[in-house]
Amino acid sequence: MRPRTIPGSSGHVRPLRLLGDPALTEPCQEVTVFDDELARLVEDMYATMYAAQGVGLAANQIGVPLRVFVYDCPDDEDRRHLGHLVNPRLVEADGPVIRGPEGCLSLPGIEAGTPRHDRAVVTGVSVTGEPATVTGTGFFARCLQHECDHLDGGLYVDHLTGLRRRRALRAAAKAPWAATAEAPGR
Numbered sequence: 084m085r086p087r088t089i090p091g092s093s094g095h096v097r098p099l100r101l102l103g104d105p106a107l108t109e110p111c112q113e114v115t116v117f118d119d120e121l122a123r124l125v126e127d128m129y130a131t132m133y134a135a136q137g138v139g140l141a142a143n144q145i146g147v148p149l150r151v152f153v154y155d156c157p158d159d160e161d162r163r164h165l166g167h168l169v170n171p172r173l174v175e176a177d178g179p180v181i182r183g184p185e186g187c188l189s190l191p192g193i194e195a196g197t198p199r200h201d202r203a204v205v206t207g208v209s210v211t212g213e214p215a216t217v218t219g220t221g222f223f224a225r226c227l228q229h230e231c232d233h234l235d236g237g238l239y240v241d242h243l244t245g246l247r248r249r250r251a252l253r254a255a256a257k258a259p260w261a262a263t264a265e266a267p268g269r
């Protein structure tokens with residue numbers, strides 16, 4: 084058994100993929116090999132999430148097309164939820180649909196009121212292949228749904244319609260990072 088350490092403390096911060104990068108719109112593949120490389124990926128994902136001050140990160144946001152996400156996210160009662168899931172499946176999303184502020188490390192500086200279910204249940208396995216079930220409400224349920232979307236090649240702006248969608252996409256097009264994200268060959 085490994086000594087317990089702070090998640091991400093041995094990880095390396097990797098560059099984030101931004102809106103326009105094809106890595107974000109390709110569905111990710113199931114993890115089949117639970118080795119040191121996977122453990123390193125999860126560590127690097129924690130390190131990258133913390134460096135960017137995010138509350139969740141999916142593997143394709145650092146260009147790795149595998150079904151893995153990490154989170155360190157409060158719910159509406161300020162309970163902290165910290166962990167990771169490999170091969171997650173959103174098995175329940177219910178409760179009222181609430182429109183609340185949502186952002187993404189792949190669209191830095193942009194936020195939009197996005198409709199999400201108030202409760203979500205995600206099943207998967209840990210980095211060592213142990214079965215895991217994570218239940219979230221409020222803002223943490225939002226985070227779980229957001230990260231599951233990423234692994235299917237989705238982004239939160241896909242849930243926006245009308246003026247909200249146009250406003251978010253216009254802000255993204257004008258953002259300082261937009262030129263590099265949409266440069267050909269990336």
Ligand SMILES: [Zn+2]
Binds near residue numbers: 188189229
């Ligand atoms: Zn995101």
